[in-house]
Amino acid sequence: MSDAAAFDAFVRRYASDxxxxxxxxxxxxxxxxxxxxxxxxRAWRSRxxxxxxxxxxAWLFTIIRREHARLFERKVPPIDDIQDVVIEDDDSPSAHAxxxxxxxxxxxGRIEAKYREPLLLQLIGGFSCEEIAEQLGITAQAVMTQxxxxxxxxxxxxxxxxxxxxxxLY
Amino acid sequence: xxxxxxxxxxxxxxxxxxxxxxSAELGHEAQAALRDARAFERELAAALAVPVPEEFExxxxxxxxxxxxxxxxxxxxxxxxxxxxxxxxxxVLWRGAAPDATHLLxxxxxxxxxxxxxxxxxxxxxxxPLIERTFATAGLAIDGQRLPLNYLSRCPVESRIAxxxxxxxxxxxxxALLFPRDAKVERMDARMDGMAVxxxxxxxxxxxxxxxxxxxxxxxETELHNARPRLLAAGGR
Numbered sequence: 001m002s003d004a005a006a007f008d009a010f011v012r013r014y015a016s017d018x019x020x021x022x023x024x025x026x027x028x029x030x031x032x033x034x035x036x037x038x039x040x041x042r043a044w045r046s047r048x049x050x051x052x053x054x055x056x057x058a059w060l061f062t063i064i065r066r067e068h069a070r071l072f073e074r075k076v077p078p079i080d081d082i083q084d085v086v087i088e089d090d091d092s093p094s095a096h097a098x099x100x101x102x103x104x105x106x107x108x109g110r111i112e113a114k115y116r117e118p119l120l121l122q123l124i125g126g127f128s129c130e131e132i133a134e135q136l137g138i139t140a141q142a143v144m145t146q147x148x149x150x151x152x153x154x155x156x157x158x159x160x161x162x163x164x165x166x167x168x169l170y
Numbered sequence: 171x172x173x174x175x176x177x178x179x180x181x182x183x184x185x186x187x188x189x190x191x192x193s194a195e196l197g198h199e200a201q202a203a204l205r206d207a208r209a210f211e212r213e214l215a216a217a218l219a220v221p222v223p224e225e226f227e228x229x230x231x232x233x234x235x236x237x238x239x240x241x242x243x244x245x246x247x248x249x250x251x252x253x254x255x256x257x258x259x260x261x262v263l264w265r266g267a268a269p270d271a272t273h274l275l276x277x278x279x280x281x282x283x284x285x286x287x288x289x290x291x292x293x294x295x296x297x298x299p300l301i302e303r304t305f306a307t308a309g310l311a312i313d314g315q316r317l318p319l320n321y322l323s324r325c326p327v328e329s330r331i332a333x334x335x336x337x338x339x340x341x342x343x344x345x346a347l348l349f350p351r352d353a354k355v356e357r358m359d360a361r362m363d364g365m366a367v368x369x370x371x372x373x374x375x376x377x378x379x380x381x382x383x384x385x386x387x388x389x390x391e392t393e394l395h396n397a398r399p400r401l402l403a404a405g406g407r
Contacts (some may be wrong), residue, residue: 004238008231015227023220027367033223034324040230040236071326078187088369104217122183123211123218155210 007044014060021124024116025068027109035071039063061125062135065117107157115150118143129167176200180207272355272369278328279347279378280362288337289321290343296322308333308400309351311375317397337393339360345388349375350401359384373401 018039022032043050043063050059108116121132129147133140171192173180173404178190184207193200283290298314304322305312320343321336335347353376355369366384370377370391377394379387 004234008234009299011234012227012228015230016222018223020218020220024218028307029223033229034307036226037230037331038326039343040234044234044237071331100213101217105220109216110218111322120218123215138194143243144182147183148178151181160305 002048005104007047009057010043010056010060011040012065013056017124017155018079019062021120022068024108024120025065025113035064035068038071039067042067057125058127058131058135061121061127065135101156104154106155109152110157111150115146115153118146119150122147177203180204184208184211205277234404239344246381251344253271260347267392271353271354272358273360274359275353275355275376275379276358276362276367276369278330279332279380280365280367282325282327282334283345283380284331289323289334289345292320293338295320305333305399306402308348308350310399312399313397317393322381337390339381341385341388342381344372344381344386344390346394347378347380348372348399349377359387373399 018036019032022035022123023029039060043060050056063123118132118136121127121135122129123131125136129140130144130145136143139161141149176189176196179186179192182205184204189204193204204398221225222399245329257356297317300315301314301319301322304324305314308324310333320337320338320339323334323335325332325334325347327334327349328349330349330352333350335346335348336343336346337346350373355371355376355378357371358369360367360369365380365382366387368379368387370379370386377391379390381387
């Protein structure tokens with residue numbers, strides 16, 4: 001397989017996950033598309049840096065995180081509330097289920113980025129806590145704490161509970 | 171694993187297989203907690219799975235194909251543009267003028283052209299809704315129907331983000347780089363790297379026009395003006 005064909009296969013394999021990861025970083029469809037496009041271009045230009053094919057997805061997600069930070073974080077004040085954002089989803093089975101999904105999306109958008117990002121890497125990226133720790137440059141223990149708190153905060157938000165007790169176990 | 175460790179593990183990664191065995195050992199309460207945790211994970215996964223825009227993958231592949239097509243000439247052009255920008259700046263300095271913001275932005279814009287030479291070859295018109303959406307992401311409203319663009323993209327230009335537009339005119343394509351709310355400049359015409367360059371104060375920022383000849387610059391300014399671009403209160407991203 002040629003270099004270009006192999007890279008195109010890499011694009012097809014991860015495009016959806018890459019978009020979803022970028023979307024939840026930026027909380028904006030247009031920004032997410034820009035970030036992923038630029039990330040793939042950068043990945044293509046520096047593809048010789050990738051020696052381990054198994055690490056390809058982690059490598060791509062790292063580029064997306066950096067690209068998002070480089071292009072947009074300094075340009076946009078952080079917005080931690082996306083209650084006004086309604087994501088159209090034609091696959092939703094019912095209005096009730098849609099409401100639940102939208103409530104969860106609102107909650108995901110409201111938790112702080114430092115908790116959301118490791119959770120995204122775990123659930124969209126499929127990375128272990130050790131792999132996330134390597135990507136974020138923190139300890140695996142810190143990642144465990146952050147994903148623990150992310151889930152606790154989500155549950156508290158969905159039950160409209162105060163978030164003061166989420167450190168109960170960590 | 172005791173029950174506290176089990177509850178902690180549920181909140182860290184409920185998909186772990188070892189939790190099945192642990193819940194069997196710890197009893198009904200643990201089994202119910204595991205079921206609840208995994209149901210929550212399914213809801214979470216459904217919420218994270220936002221719909222991917224139509225033909226997104228195809229657009230990525232098309233963009234990569236363009237990148238490959240221009241990669242070799244661009245490498246050469248990149249060096250040439252960098253040298254040309256340096257020469258232009260040196261010429262400004264040699265004439266005793268300060269390297270002011272206007273000249274620096276014109277030099278950056280000139281160098282940026284070599285990054286996307288394929289933009290100059292487009293002939294199809296950019297759809298109006300796409301123009302309006304792209305402008306909106308930059309914090310601008312515009313009447314896309316009135317703006318006959320052949321290329322539009324948001325591009326990093328040094329430390330700024332520009333709306334990179336190309337309009338085909340009789341004398342050839344004219345590139346317009348719009349930096350809303352950024353880069354204060356004075357109106358100025360110059361030649362850099364063999365190209366005509368015009369800087370215009372625009373939308374609390376700057377508009378830079380580039381082409382082989384400045385002949386169509388006035389027409390492009392008029393076309394842009396007729397599309398009534400204006401700043402949105404919320405700003406861009």
